[in-house]
Amino acid sequence: MSHLRNLFNPQPGGQKPQRLEHLSKVVSPTSSASSIGVAEAPLPAAAAVAALLEFAVEQAQCRPENRLVFQADPRSPAADRFRFLRMRLREHWSAGKLKTLLITSPLANDGKSTILLNLATALSERGKRSVLVIEADLHHSTIAADLRLRTWPGLTDCLLDPSVSPLANIRRVEPMGWYLLPAGEPRRNPTELLQGPASAKVMQKLAESFDWVLIDSPPVVPLTDAIALQQFADATLLIVRAGKTPRGAIEQATTLLGPKKLVGIVLNAVERRNHEYYQGRYYNDAAHNLED
Amino acid sequence: MLIRRRWWILCAACGITLATIGVLLMMPNMYTSEATLVVLAQQVPQRYVVPNSTADLDSTLQAMKQEVLSRTRLLRMINDFGLYPKKRKRLAPEQLVSLMLNDIDITPLGERPQERNFDAFRISYTTDNALLAQQVTSTLTSLFINEHLRTQEEQSTNTTKFLHEQVAEKKAKLEDQERRLSEFKIQHMGELPEQEQGNLGILQGLQNQLQNTVTSLDHAQQQRMYLQSLLESHRRPAPAAGGTTMPVVAERNIPLTPLQTAQNQLSLLESERAQLYAKGRTKDHPDVTAINREITRAQELVKRLKAETPLEPEHVAGISAPAPPPTVTDDPAVAQLRSQVESNRMEIENLTKEENRLKTTINQYEGRLNQTPMREQQQAGIVRETEALRQEYSELQKKEEESQLATNLEKQQGGQQFRPVDTASLPLVPSRPKRLKLSMTGAALGLALGIALAFVMELRDTSFRSEKELKKRVTAPFVLEVPVLQTRGEERRLKLRYMLEWVAASGMAFVVLIAEYYVFKHG
Numbered sequence: 179m180s181h182l183r184n185l186f187n188p189q190p191g192g193q194k195p196q197r198l199e200h201l202s203k204v205v206s207p208t209s210s211a212s213s214i215g216v217a218e219a220p221l222p223a224a225a226a227v228a229a230l231l232e233f234a235v236e237q238a239q240c241r242p243e244n245r246l247v248f249q250a251d252p253r254s255p256a257a258d259r260f261r262f263l264r265m266r267l268r269e270h271w272s273a274g275k276l277k278t279l280l281i282t283s284p285l286a287n288d289g290k291s292t293i294l295l296n297l298a299t300a301l302s303e304r305g306k307r308s309v310l311v312i313e314a315d316l317h318h319s320t321i322a323a324d325l326r327l328r329t330w331p332g333l334t335d336c337l338l339d340p341s342v343s344p345l346a347n348i349r350r351v352e353p354m355g356w357y358l359l360p361a362g363e364p365r366r367n368p369t370e371l372l373q374g375p376a377s378a379k380v381m382q383k384l385a386e387s388f389d390w391v392l393i394d395s396p397p398v399v400p401l402t403d404a405i406a407l408q409q410f411a412d413a414t415l416l417i418v419r420a421g422k423t424p425r426g427a428i429e430q431a432t433t434l435l436g437p438k439k440l441v442g443i444v445l446n447a448v449e450r451r452n453h454e455y456y457q458g459r460y461y462n463d464a465a466h467n468l469e470d
Numbered sequence: 471m472l473i474r475r476r477w478w479i480l481c482a483a484c485g486i487t488l489a490t491i492g493v494l495l496m497m498p499n500m501y502t503s504e505a506t507l508v509v510l511a512q513q514v515p516q517r518y519v520v521p522n523s524t525a526d527l528d529s530t531l532q533a534m535k536q537e538v539l540s541r542t543r544l545l546r547m548i549n550d551f552g553l554y555p556k557k558r559k560r561l562a563p564e565q566l567v568s569l570m571l572n573d574i575d576i577t578p579l580g581e582r583p584q585e586r587n588f589d590a591f592r593i594s595y596t597t598d599n600a601l602l603a604q605q606v607t608s609t610l611t612s613l614f615i616n617e618h619l620r621t622q623e624e625q626s627t628n629t630t631k632f633l634h635e636q637v638a639e640k641k642a643k644l645e646d647q648e649r650r651l652s653e654f655k656i657q658h659m660g661e662l663p664e665q666e667q668g669n670l671g672i673l674q675g676l677q678n679q680l681q682n683t684v685t686s687l688d689h690a691q692q693q694r695m696y697l698q699s700l701l702e703s704h705r706r707p708a709p710a711a712g713g714t715t716m717p718v719v720a721e722r723n724i725p726l727t728p729l730q731t732a733q734n735q736l737s738l739l740e741s742e743r744a745q746l747y748a749k750g751r752t753k754d755h756p757d758v759t760a761i762n763r764e765i766t767r768a769q770e771l772v773k774r775l776k777a778e779t780p781l782e783p784e785h786v787a788g789i790s791a792p793a794p795p796p797t798v799t800d801d802p803a804v805a806q807l808r809s810q811v812e813s814n815r816m817e818i819e820n821l822t823k824e825e826n827r828l829k830t831t832i833n834q835y836e837g838r839l840n841q842t843p844m845r846e847q848q849q850a851g852i853v854r855e856t857e858a859l860r861q862e863y864s865e866l867q868k869k870e871e872e873s874q875l876a877t878n879l880e881k882q883q884g885g886q887q888f889r890p891v892d893t894a895s896l897p898l899v900p901s902r903p904k905r906l907k908l909s910m911t912g913a914a915l916g917l918a919l920g921i922a923l924a925f926v927m928e929l930r931d932t933s934f935r936s937e938k939e940l941k942k943r944v945t946a947p948f949v950l951e952v953p954v955l956q957t958r959g960e961e962r963r964l965k966l967r968y969m970l971e972w973v974a975a976s977g978m979a980f981v982v983l984i985a986e987y988y989v990f991k992h993g
Binding site: 293421 | 931936940952954
């Protein structure tokens with residue numbers, strides 16, 4: 179977590195952290211498709227497509243409160259958990275069974291958005307994969323606001339006006355390296371918008387364009403949006419909060435979501451003695467060295 | 471769980487402990503004064519003087535308590551000693567009495583007091599003033615001692631009085647019964663069983679006399695016949711006497727008439743009957759009864775024949791008529807014979823009277839003897855009742871004497887009594903509240919309550935705290951834990967919070983310890 183400070187509080191007159199510089203080399207707001215060649219490694223096909231589309235880049239102002247541990251402290255035990263999650267999900271992705279993942283929770287404030295952001299960062303594999311985050315919680319969208327991104331048209335605009343291409347409203351968020359389709363202008367009837375006929379087309383188009391599509395949805399129990407969005411996703415990842423989410427809510431959520439599409443459950447904010455995670459740090463350092 | 475809910479436990483334990491200590495410190499000190507009384511048996515052994523009171527000590531003590539701790543006495547003590555000054559203004563007398571009863575304790579002492587086997591007991595009184603407690607206890611002790619003495623003496627006196635009345639009543643009944651027995655004896659004198667032997671003896675004598683009389687009569691009659699025969703030999707025979715049939719002697723060559731024959735038969739039967747009496751036969755004897763019937767028939771025959779036959783002086787049966795006085799011309803021998811006949815007639819008459827008297831008397835005595843069994847039975851019943859009354863009277867008399875002895879002993883204070891072994895003590899240390907013990911109990915209860923609350927909160931918390939728990943309950947392809955993602959600031963704040971918690975907990979524990987120490991020193 180100490181790296182986070184260094185990253186987001188650059189030294190006066192100092193250089194930008196290495197990661198940002200690296201990422202800035204990959205894509206710039208005015209970069210053309212040819213600038214892709216600056217990347218050190220060849221990109222997969224979907225990523226190449228994304229690059230060819232010249233998404234604009236938005237600089238996120240990541241603060242410690244965003245808890246982007248995978249970005250700030252990739253060697254931490256918490257980051258390892260996201261790697262492990264990535265590994266489990268990749269198994270399905272490799273088999274072609276999973277691309278669009280709905281991320282939801284039984285109730286609000288279970289840490290769904292935090293998990294989503296960290297997972298998106300983990301899945302992007304430092305730019306090796308194109309990961310699209312769709313801010314589909316039209317009732318209470320927080321991702322863009324938490325990252326202090328400027329506002330631009332988003333999902334609601336695409337759903338209201340089918341002539342608007344959803345790709346036009348996608349921005350690449352740096353320094354994390356994944357793409358964001360924000361919620362857009364707040365509307366009175368978000369549920370009807372999501373359940374309308376335009377949603378399917380938008381989701382289909384987006385899925386074709388990216389390696390991973392992560393949909394941030396409202397909580398399952400109080401609203402039906404998640405159930406509606408589930409039809410566009412290949413699987414659902416349920417986020418529950420340790421010591422907070424009641425058992426009844428979890429059971430109700432799993433019942434509503436159904437066993438077929440539920441790919442797994444993440445128990446967030448588990449209080450454990452640090453040594454249980456730090457034991458893996460030594461081995462993870464070695465792994466990171468190998469990866470690097 | 472305990473660590474997670476530590477504040478529930480800590481706050482409950484400390485809060486209740488401090489509250490308990492606060493309440494205990496505010497409570498006034500109470501002092502208990504005690505006195506011990508031992509039960510002394512009577513000074514004279516029981517084989518000499520049997521006590522009137524046989525109630526066990528437990529019953530006696532309960533009775534004493536009812537008497538000494540009566541509403542009237544307690545109210546008087548409350549007024550005399552000025553007890554419960556504040557509560558007297560707002561509580562009713564009955565409530566004050568109830569308060570005082572709660573503060574008084576009477577406890578049996580001994581090896582097995584729970585089995586009502588004790589020989590001493592303790593009196594105690596608790597109040598907020600040590601000197602007052604001693605005074606009240608001393609008063610209660612005196613009351614118990616005096617009341618017991620009074621009760622013992624009164625009981626014994628009443629017992630003696632009651633027995634005396636019972637003795638007098640029984641005596642009257644006994645006298646009445648004896649009078650009844652005496653009247654019975656008087657009324658049935660002669661028929662009593664104790665007189666039976668006498669009656670038998672008399673009867674025997676009478677029967678002997680009768681026999682002798684009959685024999686004498688028989689001789690006299692024979693003598694008469696002889697004299698008449700002699701007289702007739704000188705002159706014509708005199709007519710036979712009436713009454714007792716005399717045999718008619720037939721004259722030479724003159725046959726007896728039917729009447730004469732009947733008279734002779736009658737005379738013979740009478741003679742036989744006299745012989746039977748002489749042998750001791752009673753009139754109820756079958757032989758006598760048979761001969762009486764024959765005599766009756768013979769007498770009827772004689773009467774009938776007399777009625778049919780003209781009267782001839784020389785053939786009339788019966789008592790021989792007196793011999794005519796000797797005429798001048800009679801022979802001196804005839805005169806002598808006539809005189810002898812006359813005397814014989816007189817003799818026969820007397821003997822006959824004697825015989826009748828004896829028979830009457832014999833009948834009378836026989837009647838008495840016949841009544842004797844019935845009288846014996848009647849007398850036995852009266853005697854039995856009399857004896858029973860006499861025995862009861864004797865027993866009551868004995869009891870009265872014993873009771874009187876016991877009463878005299880009580881009056882001299884030689885009976886069972888209470889004696890103080892330990893007089894009312896002056897308490898220097900409060901007997902309650904036991905602050906240290908109660909405060910520790912409060913701490914333990916607080917801790918228990920805290921743990922209970924923690925358990926309740928834990929039960930109410932249905933969330934999951936580990937991957938393992940979640941896997942047990944929910945079925946999913948995989949379950950993954952993600953630890954708490956804390957910022958540096960949150961870590962610092964968490965550490966600070968832990969530190970503050972430690973300080974707070976230590977402070978609370980310190981305060982509790984100080985309070986407990988204060989209670990220990992001053993409680």
